[in-house]
Amino acid sequence: MSSPIDDPDTISRPPDGRPADQQPAWRQDFPIDWPQDQYVERRDFVRFLTLTSLAFTAGQFWIAGMSWLRAQDLPEGRRVAAVADVPIGGSLVFDYPNEHDSCVLVRLSESEFVAFSQKCTHLSCAVIPRPAEGVFHCPCHEGLFDMRTGRQLAGPPPRPLPKIALDIRNGEIFATGVENRTV
């Protein structure tokens, strides 16, 4: 039988490096294998991080799956309103492409219409059109978007408002698609 000193793994060194008899009483009363403790801590942390890595990978594939589903589900065109229903400088709220996707149509001039998703790109509060100032205002965190382009002007929103493609024929306005943008 070999003595414990032959196996380097059985040697336990207290964290401060002093000999065992100079350690505080509580450490002498409850001795643990400190190097082993530190080793297991780090090893388990590596394992935990690897699980986190797996979760991030799953998240990436979830986004990829959602992206694929979105590509399969292209919105169809839908009538929004008649041109005469919206006065110059006026606005109209409508749902597109789904029932709960609120959008705002704004008439900028006699022949110029723009429409954007009403969901603020920060935390999805409903933006309010302010035609006199030429902006959409988000009351939750004071975000501002340009009314003509939908691009963010101030506040925390990270992206422009999704733009709704419009088609005007025979005095009727149709929504024909949604354009999401990063800049």
Place this chain on the structure above:
Amino acid sequence: MNQTGRPYTREQRMPIVQGMLVFVLILVILQLWLLTATMNAYLGGDTAIVWPAAVASLICFALNAGLVRYLRKLERRR
């Protein structure tokens, strides 16, 4: 086993596991950045990077899992 053919002692495995920890931590931070950037791009309608980012993340995970597997191997050889 090390170059002399002996199994690694705990003292020798300690720097190995610390090196792994640093490497895995860097990869996980990279994956977190990749996830947030991809989510931002996806919400902004830019789907071109979604699949390459997923593959990159999978490679990072494979590296991490490989390191954990290697560590288990080191412990089993004792």
